[in-house]
Amino acid sequence: MDILGLINTFIRVVENGSIAAAARAQGMSAAAVSQSITRLETHLGVRLLSRTTRSMALTESGTRYFDKVRHIPRDIDLASQAATVASEPQGPLRIATTAAFGRHVLAPLLPAFSAAYPRIDIELISTDRRVDHRLEGIDVSIRIKAQLTDQMIARHIASRPFLFCASPAYLDRAGIPATPQDLQEHACLVFRYPTDGRFLPWTFIRDGKRFEARVKPGFVCDDIDIIARIAANGGGIARLASFVAQPFIDSGQLLQLFQPDSRNLACAEPEPMDIYACVTERSALNAKVRAFIDFLAEALRSD
Structure with a gap:
């Protein structure tokens, strides 16, 4: 019997709040997860979860057991890292990023990263929704300043x-x-x-001071690539990261506004996009995560 596997499934169920959510997180069926919980309860001889068709809750025994085992997967991962610290970075690496950054920046770079670290298995989660590192098993996320939270450990890796x-x-x-x-x-x-x-604010820098321009929304959208195409087709003015805008500028579909003027040192310039690599805690900075962050920082620095 794979006790560690059963324990890990139990932890996932508790952390995700339901068997169905834990099944999605682990790529298993809900029936398989439920069977794993039943096998663990049979092995221990106690009921860990009180389950109905509509709800799930820890029993008193389940609460005590969860408090004792919740650290086990992390301890095993840390032990593995310690044992292989001198070896080549390896294992699964789940990276979360915004959709546009993933599409325009990360996608072209990942083949070179895979060639440099062939024993790292990459999964890229490209989304503009808020991701939870712990619940979704994210190793590292790429965020802009507006997306940072106090719970994250963030390293500035580039500006665009x-x-x-x-x-x-x-x-x-x-x-x-x-x-x-x-x-x-x-x-x-x-x-x-x-x-x-x-709304993503339209910010500028003048005389070293940041200020936000007032705007009149002509269109509102939650997809920056759609906004770029609306702009290219005459819909209005867009504020775009350079890696989104440059192909349209190069083709003549878009013209750049507010370009820096060396003759006017007091002119307002668009505030740049600061890009950060984020983890939840220091212990998450294992060999594969450090390898990815260092690779990305170097690639963006030389880009």
Whole structure:
């Protein structure tokens, strides 16, 4: 009997709040997870979970048992890391990133990372929703400053410009904004965070001070690539990361606004995008995570 496997399934059920959620997290059927819990209870001779068709709760024995075993998977992982610290980084690596960064930046880099570390098995979760490292088994996430929380340990790995862009057709029709204050007279294509419904602010730096421009939303969307295409088709002005905007600029579909002017040192410049690699705790910085973060930081530095 694989007691450690049964214990791990029990922990997943408790942490996920239900058998169905634990089954999804482990890639198992709900019936298989339920059977694992039953086998563990039979082995221990006690009821760990009180289950009905609508709810699940720890019994008193289950609560005591969970408190004693909840650390076991982490201890085993740390022991494995200690035993293989001098060996090549290896094992599964789950990376979470925003959809646009994953599509435009990570996807082109991952083949080179895999070639450098062939014993690391990569799973990329590309989403703009909020991810939970512990519940979803995420090893490392790539986030921008607005997505950081106090619970994360974050390492700054790169900065990329934000570019304000619009199509030639839109600018011919609506005119070219000369200052950030002019944006409130234009149709602005605004990105809404799927996690909390906030608009991504349009921020600038002038004389070393950060300020937010007032905008009039012409379109609102939670997909930055859709916003870029709306802008390219004359829908208004968009604030895009350079890795999203540059192909449209190179093809002439978009023109860049508010470009730095060396003759006017007091002009306002778009605040850049700061990119961070995040883990939940220091112990999560194992060999494979460090290898990925170092690789990504170096690749973005030389990009």
